Amino acid sequence: MDKYIKYFEANKALWDAKTPIHAASKFYDMDAFFAGTNTLRHIELGELPSLEGKTILHSQCHFGQDTLSMERMGAECTGIDISPEAIKKAEEIRDELNLASRFVCCNVYDIDKHIDTLFDLVFTSYGVIGWLPDLDRWAAQLCARIKSGGYFYMAEFHPVLYMFDWGTDRIAYRYFNDGNPYEEENEGTYVDNKADIKMTEYFWQHSISEILNALIGQGMDIVLFNEYDYSPYNCFPNLVKLEDQKFQFKHNGIAPPHIFSILAKKR
Ligand SMILES: C[S@@+](CC[C@H](N)C(=O)[O-])C[C@H]1O[C@@H](n2cnc3c(N)ncnc32)[C@H](O)[C@@H]1O
Structure with missing residues (x-):
């Protein structure tokens, strides 16, 4: 993966810078989280197998709200993320809440260098694979950590949704991955498009196939595959709220797929 180091380093700096802004935001609503709010969305809550007593590896956990939510649901969790700031924040929150999840700072592609145990479930969600150049190696890392008979679960923004340019409503990005990253300098973040942050990011499109x-x-x-015509987060410009945890974008009056989810079982 050496040829991608420049991109990983830039994205790590981006997520380090975003972490304090996110942790202080209304979007991630830390007060509600400390008061006991479960940050998992109804999509994954309705599709995941029971988490009670299960061991979970949470890939790209950001600062750990979902990891700690799954611990509160009775699971024993390990979260990994490339951003040292995100992992530091996750550990701070865990300690303040007297929880026990383990957090490991590492690249998805180096999980095998940091973790050698097997898990009942590998979980990853919302805004994850776009930062990764190679999905075969991603799947190899994650699936190698699942016990026989265990599960992989993901809920993610749909590649069709990522084809749109939010500013203009125009189709501006390819559907298929041609191996090359998009390079963009963006201002703000999805929790606040006016946040004081302007950095270069690198991302890849990945088709459903x-x-x-x-x-x-x-x-x-593959034991479950679903697509949804709404986002459970209000995280893109100009989404219309349909109801709680349902926000929708329309192009020419038509809602494209916003989310897909996958549950897969290891033989
Ligand atoms: C959009 S966030 C995940 C969001 C999560 N659903 C949440 O809301 O908390 C994406 C995360 O992926 C992490 N990330 C990006 N590239 C990574 C890589 N190569 N290995 C591990 N983590 C990575 C970032 O540091 C960031 O915390």
């Missing part, structure tokens, strides 16, 4: 084939290539059986 690329994602599914990466998992199938690891011997995983």
